[in-house]
Amino acid sequence: MNAPLPLTRCPLHRTVIFAVAAISIIVFLSWSASADTAISTANQDPVAHLDALMRTHWEENEISPSSAATEGEWCRRVFLDVIGRIPTLDELDTYLNDNSGDKKSRLVDRLLSDQYSEAYTRNWANIWTNVLIxxxxxxxxxxxxxxxxxxxxxxxxxxxxxxxxxxxxxxxxxxxxxxxxxxxxxxxxxxxxxxxxxxxxxxxxxxxxxxxxxxxxxxxxxxxxxxxxxxxxxxxxxxxxxxxxxxxxxxxxxxxxxxxxxxxxxxxxxxxxxxxxxxxxxxxxxxxxxxxxxxxxxxxxxxxxxxxxxxxxxxxxxxxxxxxxxxxxxxxxxxxSGYLPEALVNRYWAHFFSHGFTQPFDDMGPHNLPSHPDILQYLSEQFVASGYDLKQLIRGITLSEAYGLSSRLGAHNEADDPALGEAPLFSRFYPRQMRAEQLYDSLLIATRADKTGQTTADQERKRAEWLRQFVIAFGTDENDEKSTFNGTIPQVLSLFNGDLIQQSIDAESGSFLGEVIRDGELTPREKMDCLFLAAFSRKSSAKERRWANRAFANHESATAAFQDVWWTLLNTNEFILNH
Amino acid sequence: MLHFKSRRGASRRHFLKHLAAGAAWAGPAAHFLSTLQSQAAELKKNQKSVILLWMGGGPATIDIWDLKPGAITGGPFNPIGTSGDPQICEHLPKMAQQMHHMSIVRSMSTREADHSRGRYYMHTGFVPNPSVDHPSYGAVVAHQLEQTRPNLEIPPFVSVGGNSTGPGFLGLAYAPFIVDSNGRIRDLEMKTTESRWRARMQFLNQLESQFISQNRGPATTEHRKMLEKTNRLLTSTQMEAFRIDGEAQSVREAYGNTAFGRGCLMARRLVEVGVPFVEVDLGGWDTHSDNFNQLATKLPEMDQAMAALVADLSERGMLDQVALLWMGEFGRTPRINGNTGRDHWARSWSAVVGGAGFQRGIAVGKTNSDGTEVETTPYSSEDLMATVLQSIGISLDTRFTAANGRPMKIAGGGRPIKELLA
Incomplete structure (x- = not known):
């Protein structure tokens, strides 16, 4: 393991510690209040009940789940899935340095609280706009x-x-x-x-x-x-x-x-x-x-x-x-309708696990029976009992054991591979591409374009323009369409050479990369770790630093080398996959 | 490995300009050029490919290839004679001169009359099935023929317009490369120096491999394959095939200055450099209302481009190597609805094939007097696909192993249409 990095020394971090501490108190209070009104039909904690149901399925299929995801992986995942972007260094640091036993639920509650209301709202409004029109x-x-x-x-x-x-x-x-x-x-x-x-x-x-x-x-x-x-x-x-x-x-x-x-x-x-x-x-x-x-x-x-x-x-x-x-x-x-809650639960489950209880999740019926009818039913009942509370549902799903599993295959769950056409068993986290919106918003974190004094309308227009390049409409009466932001060449080209990536590796002052490079208090190794943490929610390894040194040894400047490290990280599978 | 293959975009174009001006460039360039030439010669001998003209929305084939003049379902169009046996619609005068190269299947009879299901079924030979994602035509052909073109640096499956379906269990390496009919491809220009690019690729390759080795499933390896393909394409002179402005004005005019015309011309350029499968879209056939006025304006665009493509391939001696296939997701109702339109109809409709190993100039199969039933042996998507694959020499004994380990017959186990194969 690497020596712990003094994360508080990373840029982005210094000014906001106080604010985070203050807000988490408020969040905690609102969370306690909502817990009372929450899911209460089962005597048992609903998350525990969900976990128990899931474990029964694993046992019946004679597999054991993968081990738990690392804290960094889980944090990145929940940010991407709940508010549509990766965490900033500060946000990651707050989570990693939280020593409380219920840190996971504290983070989820934070993401569902007023603190993140804007990001949450925007993410889900975008998702549902795509669904509805x-x-x-x-x-x-x-x-x-x-x-x-x-x-x-x-x-x-x-x-x-x-x-x-x-x-x-x-x-x-x-x-x-x-x-x-x-x-x-x-x-x-x-x-x-x-x-x-x-x-x-x-x-x-x-x-x-x-x-x-x-x-x-x-x-x-x-x-x-x-x-x-x-x-x-x-x-x-x-x-x-x-x-x-x-x-x-x-x-x-x-x-x-x-x-x-x-x-x-x-x-x-x-x-x-x-x-x-x-x-x-x-x-x-x-x-x-x-x-x-x-x-x-x-x-x-x-x-x-x-x-x-x-x-x-x-x-x-x-x-x-x-x-x-x-x-x-x-x-x-x-x-x-009795269909309403189960259709929604299946849709949301598919959002968080990349597979629903039926494939596809919005084609349910006697011809396409759910893989986990008991869980679907339980969550649907809970959802109705909560007063159709979407945040409660998200809370239950993200805090489940299954959602917290590593995407690495374990020793005893090779059979769980939906890519093989088998019904998913959710015994590991299935890596999936970021959606185009998630990538854009995650790169904004990296470019800090949102801090450059542009108006919201300007930002929205740019974002919409960028997203539109990946949409192909089929021009039929059913308004069928698809996205080419699906891991194929146009997407790779965009990340190789597109404007967004060029902005991301801009080392001018004010940019994230620029601040990391110019921070006199950071050693080169700490700078590397800042970049790795921002991209992957983990630090760099000695081997990776050696690779980078070797690849970029002949660069004309340290700035150029860091730019190329950053470019490379943003082009990896580890970055583009939510894993 | 992620290979760095020299020369970034700007200098590549510079380099091509020199070639065009006849300037000599010793060493690697000369070698490169001779490879290209021998490749072209070889292609003309035995490199097969397929061009699919995809008519999105489901064209009213009863008004195009299988007219029913006088029938209550017939509509106002008249049939005209052609250079082949069958008669076709009067709005296709140019194709009428090319029909000795083409054949019509008038006995298509399928079941999927919903756009997305029909598009999937006609593209794959399989009805949609939630547990298997089947590969489309382009992916199958690319997968089968890719080994025969080691020098191909650009994607083996190109979709002009993007209305195709995906690679299914064959993986993203066989996904359609989607371009618009102007051949514009975004973000092709590397914005750094060659040496920095090379260094990035070295580091990227190491990080990719490391993450793949952590056993997180196919998404990680698929990503690396796409990096490799993209990197190769960035430096390839074959990308010039997408630039139809390199063609003589007279050729471009022959195809017509329409999206479909440009797409067809691009398709010819792409099969010339060795791309095994090109799909060109012409949408807007979903004529629920005002069918006949819509067709009267749409058919001339199709006629000009399609006829120019057939004639061009023929003149270049490529027609025996290139299979042509014209179809949509289904036909349209013989009954004319209250809005002078025709609705979705899969039970009796036509597709058109030509070139390659096809028997040409004939019509196969027959519909009844008002077009509502097929009177001869009905053919399915599977049968049509099997016929097309056989016409370019792909064995129908080929079996894929689907992701779930099950063997899967190519073309859904369809049987080739005997009359069509010479």
């Missing part, structure tokens, strides 16, 4: 959705940790306009939540295909059920039938997404509103929709919601909004 939603020419509007709503919701069931209701039942207020437009009817459906609906509810995207996405995102293919035929593998797709679809037929123009044909914003639905036969008392069976037979459908275990709720068939507000009804049916 896609990575490219709102950036297309003349888009029907307003990306910023979507984010404004989500930032408000995640900022106050609004209960998830309420958020879902607000998204499904949103009414109002899509564009946030601007200098020239006070936007009194603005409701950012409308942006979820704005791009998935149109203005002609009698179009036979009307609202199919709204149907498919609402089901997939909130209920974890993929029903796209039942638009045209009964599902080949599960119990979803074609009529159920159209019965679900019928809930959206009173809703129109009206385009409001400015300057000719440019969409200024969308207004989502209800109107009476006549149905194709013009009989609003009995407003049906039609769909075709594959054999050509035309069928009628009315709003019926099919829940877990086939339980059905049928609405009155009137298309008059004053008789029955179909979308409001749908929102409350989804809110009460």
């Amino acid at each position: 896609g990575r490219s939603g709102g950036s297309e020419r003349n888009s029907r959705t307003n990306r910023r509007g979507m984010q404004v709503y989500l930032e408000e919701a995640f900022g106050e940790n609004r209960p998830y069931d309420q958020v879902v209701t607000e998204l499904i039942n949103a009414r109002g306009t899509s564009r946030p207020p601007t200098a020239s437009d006070a936007a009194p009817d603005f409701n950012g939540a409308v942006n979820f459906l704005a791009m998935k609906l149109g203005n002609n509810p009698n179009d036979p295909e009307y609202g199919t995207q709204a149907t498919a996405k609402t089901s997939q995102i909130f209920l974890g059920r993929r029903v796209q293919c039942t638009q045209c035929h009964d599902h080949p593998f599960n119990r979803w039938k074609q009529n159920q797709f159209w019965e679900f679809n019928a809930f959206f037929r009173q809703t129109v997404a009206l385009r409001r123009f400015e300057g000719g044909r440019n969409i200024a914003f969308i207004q989502l509103a209800e109107q009476d639905f006549q149905g194709p036969t013009g009989e609003p008392e009995e407003a049906e929709i039609f769909y075709d069976r594959r054999n050509g037979v035309r069928m009628a459908a009315y709003p019926v919601f099919t829940d877990r275990d086939g339980a059905q709720t049928e609405l009155a068939r009137s298309g008059f909004v004053e008789d029955v507000d179909r979308r409001a009804q749908l929102a409350s049916l989804v809110r009460r």
Whole structure:
């Protein structure tokens, strides 16, 4: 082992020690308060109960889990997963030097507290924006959705940790306009939540295909059920039938997404509103929709919601909004659905473990049974009991034994390899690529670009531009898309030569690297350790310092050598993987 | 090892300029040049490749390759005669002159009528399965043919437009390299000196190996492979294949100044330097409404580029080496919907093949009078894929070992369409 580095001597660190100490007291108090209201259906500590369930699975599969991750690895992991970036040296130091027995829960609680509210909110608002309107939603020419509007709503919701069931209701039942207020437009009817459906609906509810995207996405995102293919035929593998797709679809037929123009044909914003639905036969008392069976037979459908275990709720068939507000009804049916909590738990589990209890996590059903039904059920019950509290769920997951395991294969869990197509057993942490957003925000920590006096709007614009280069939209009616920030050549090129990496290795004063290099109190070895800790959350080894010395011995200056060390660290697998 | 292969971007372009001007550069350059020449000659003899023209969204093949004039489902377009046997749509006059090089499969019958499932199925020969990630066409062909081109320095699977699917269990080394039709590739320029780059690579290689040796699973080794590939590409003169502005004006005009035209021209340049698989996208076929007006503006763009590609390959003597495949994720409903559109339809549709070892100038299979049923032997994605692979000499006895250790038949165990293979 290396001699301990006097971390307090690293730059970045000195000024904030006092602030951290002060805040942790507040955090501790708020944590105690929330612990009372927390998960309380099981007598046992919920994390312990989760761990026990998981251990039973390991035993049944005759494997032993990997050893625990190092403290640095775990700290890096939880920062990346909860607030979307790696820890700064200070933050890492605070954690490593915390000697209390419950340091893990203290860190998680800190990340979920007001101290990190901004970072947490931004991270999850971004994640959910991508879920709800896609990575490219709102950036297309003349888009029907307003990306910023979507984010404004989500930032408000995640900022106050609004209960998830309420958020879902607000998204499904949103009414109002899509564009946030601007200098020239006070936007009194603005409701950012409308942006979820704005791009998935149109203005002609009698179009036979009307609202199919709204149907498919609402089901997939909130209920974890993929029903796209039942638009045209009964599902080949599960119990979803074609009529159920159209019965679900019928809930959206009173809703129109009206385009409001400015300057000719440019969409200024969308207004989502209800109107009476006549149905194709013009009989609003009995407003049906039609769909075709594959054999050509035309069928009628009315709003019926099919829940877990086939339980059905049928609405009155009137298309008059004053008789029955179909979308409001749908929102409350989804809110009460048994699918809602398990779909969310599976989504969040997949976020933290890179695999859900089903693969993919948002395609659940009898054709794709969960690998750990007991854990899924337990967490879902806890989630409901907590009042759909997303932070409580994150707390439970991140403090679990499984989340704290090393990504190194142990002696007795070779079989646990989802890359081999086996169901994951979560007996080790599966390394995964940082998302493009995580990399960007982590490199900001390294460049300190956020401290250069740019406005927030400027920073957001730059960030969005950088992220956009990796998005490919397929241009189909389902708004399919993918990211090329997936470990392939464009990503490597960007980290080899891109502007962001050039800024990161800038050694001017004010940059992280510049401060490390110019810090007269640090020995060269300590400087190396600062760079390693910042990139990997661990110190350098003697061997690594030897390698660096040999590689960069002939450089014209120490600055150039440190720049190249830093460039190299940022290009390694150890950096780009959340491990 | 991460090899450093000399010469950063700026000097490479400088170097090429010299070559173009005929300036002599002794030593390694001369050697390099002779390698390139012998490579080109060898390619013309026996280097096979595939160009997939991917029609994203699912084109209405009933209005393009298998018209039903007079039928209630037929729509307004008229068929025209071609240089081959089959008749095709009147909006494809240029392709009509090239149909002796191509054949139509009019009896495609598949099950996946959802975009993402259809795209996966047509690209892999397998229906989506949550436990296996199957390799796509490009990955399979790249994997099979890569050994035959030791001098290839650029990725063996290029996707122009990016609508392809991934390498599945074959790993990121066979992932599509995605470029736009202008061939612009970001961040290609090394922003440091050669010696500093070399030093970085040395240290990087050591750190990568160390982390890999810690047994953390395939993500760590995959990363290193991509570093190697990227590093190789940075210094390769073959990157010039992406620059279609190197072509004569007349050639570029023949392909048309459209994204698809530029993509097709780039595809020809790429197979010329030895890339085994190139996919070029033309999207926008998802014509749920206003199908016929949309097709009337879309087909000419496709016609010009596709016909120019076939003619160009033929004139260069490359057509026997290059298999061409035109398809989307499915066809569209024979029934015309209330918005004069056609919806998703997988049960009866057409794909087109040409070049390589294909029987050319024919139509295989037949649909009924209104296009709603296939009347002859129906062909699947697996069958089509098996046919394409066989046309370039890839053995259908090839077995992959999927990540889970199970052997997996190439092309989903499809059987080649006999009439198509000469």
